[in-house]
Amino acid sequence: MHTDTERCVRAVQSKDARFDGWFFTAVVTTRIYCRPSCPVVPPKAENMTFYPSAAACQQAGFRACKRCRPDSSPGSPEWNQRADLVARAMRLIADGVVDREGVPGLATRLGYSTRQVERQLLAELGAGPLALARAQRAQTARLLIETTALPMAEIAFAAGFSSIRTFNDTVREVFALAPGDLRARAPKRAEGAAPSGTAGGVLALRLPFRAPLNPDNLFGHLIATAVPGVEEWRDGAYRRTLSLPFGHGIVALTPHPDHIGCRLTLTDLRDLTIATSRCRRLLDLDADPAAVDGQLRADPLLAPLVDKAPGRRVPRTVDEAEFAVRAVLGQQVSTAAARTHAARLVTAHGRPVEDPEGGLTHLFPTPDELAALDPDTLALPRSRRTTLTTLVGHLADGRLRLGVESDWDEARARLTELPGFGPWTVEVIAMRALGDPDAFLPSDLGIRRAAQELGLPHTPAALTARAAAWRPWRAYAVQYLWATDDHPINVIPA
Incomplete structure (x- = not known):
């Protein structure tokens, strides 16, 4: 969709949240990128350029808007309605495969060469698998910085970074703030977390979606078919256990009018991105x-x-x-x-x-x-x-x-x-x-x-x-x- 300039401009000017995640707006005068529904005054049309992914914006030298937080937009629906190479690759990247197995592991799972995967992702998304995984790590890092009291070193490795230096450099580049400054600016309930951050390994998040969402059949089906010991309905939340690459977890998902409350208990924080991705997929x-x-x-x-x-x-x-x-x-x-x-x-x-x-x-x-x-x-x-x-x-x-x-x-x-x-x-x-x-x-x-x-x-x-x-x-x-x-x-x- 990002190639349809006229349609993208209309979506930005009307602040249409339906297009969040479909494309990203980069403003050439400020070097900032936003989601279409950003609450700030829309820039002039001639100052807008459009990208298919946050990773492409970052590779082009734009930083994330501090107001609309484009990195936390709902994911593009394209990747869950297609079965081609790019869509399958994007689902695997969201599931953390690049961080765990590298680009060769991604290519092996898809049955293509590394070069073919990189070429097709770059052609459609403006970024290769490493850049896309890096953008995902940055979003996870911001989430942990703003919603937990964890030391920065623990956050760096939980988000999938190989070193503290890479973590610091990426956060500065993407958000134009050092990790400590990002935490200092965070609202008390960023992403729906309790003011004190984590307690006993528990993370409280808000999972966004494109409205409308009817929860009746969605949660009703999960509750009615719940396997005792693995799933349950308790205190207005669907709860279940999760088998994850680095450990296991328990998630409680609660429907709200404008988001899904997600309360995660993880034995290893490196599983945060994967657990969140799987919960989003579970609830479509x-x-x-x-x-x-x-x-x-x-x-x-x-x-x-x-x-x-x-x-x-x-x-x-x-x-x-x-x-x-x-x-x-x-x-x-x-x-x-x-x-x-x-x-x-x-x-x-x-x-x-x-x-x-x-x-x-x-x-x-x-x-x-x-x-x-x-x-x-x-x-x-x-x-x-x-x-x-x-x-x-x-x-x-x-x-x-x-x-x-x-x-x-x-x-x-x-x-x-x-x-x-x-x-x-x-x-x-x-x-x-x-x-x-x-x-x-x-x-x-x-x-x-x-x-x-x-x-x-x-x-x-x-x-x-x-x-x-x-x-x-x-x-x-x-x-x-x-x-x-x-x-x-x-x-x-x-």
Whole structure:
């Protein structure tokens, strides 16, 4: 979008927050870059130039605005609605892969050469993977500086910097302030943190999103399907355990009208960026509701559903392999039965954790931890035992890879090859684990019932044909159709 100068200028002049994260405005006279909704008086059009990423602005010598904090904008919805190389790379960078494995590790995961990855990112985003990861580290550093009382040395390494000097230089370059000055200028509740910063390793953050956001089906689905010991609803917050690269954590996510409250307890602060990214992905916070709802409203039978409760999101996952296992456990059984089966696996194979604030007891077991399970201990039909153990075996030995970097069509093909994986299971994994916004479940009983009540075609073939007009947002249409039912997945408990 940053190449459409006229459209970008209009968005900046109207301070349109819908475009935050889509592009960044750099002001050539002040050498400052902003988000489109920056509250300051817009500069003259001839003094604006536009970039596709904060990293590109920084590479061009611009520093972040102290008023609008462009580095904390919602992420671009582009990276979660596409499955090409650039989008997959951006999802991996957000998940911290460059910091942990370097650019060669990023390229290996994507199946391309380092040179190809760097060339495509530079062409589309104006910055290579190292610059994009550096911009992310700077944002994490600012967050920790302003919301915690941690020593600067600890912040530097928690944010992913290799040295104190690099940390100091980057903060000065990006924010035009030394780390100590940045902390001194911070408001008492920057990013929603308590005035005293951290307490006992707890971080309180605000996760932004593009309005509107309807939390009912989003949180309702997570709560209704919550696995005991791994997830719970407590004191108005959805809480769950997180398996992370450097340790583990517990997150509490609370819906508010203008943000999602995020309270993180981490055993290793180096996991902050990854944990935040996974929580945003879980709640689909980088979605563009204007684009989604605008297209779905074009169908006169869907329009009343969208108008009644706009901004529905697709509830996703923090761990793709976990969701695939849970999808198999949920085949042809009730929500309650699926939770029971998953809870048994967790108790038998999950790693215990301590939760002084609630009832979380375990991490969901990894494929490696499940690889040695005895099928005879599973209270499942024999065919489903085979389906589960085959899936776990393929995930554990790498024959099947499910992650943010997955090619959606290739992952579908690999899943379809496994015994017991029909279209419903494959598509629900594509929708909620892989994040394909166009995944569709025409054979789902709830979808067919809703379609019939609305006057839509309700046989799978006919509904698929009608849904062609909803592309590429059919996964969101699924949420609107599911919401016509009185199932607990559509309601947040009082």
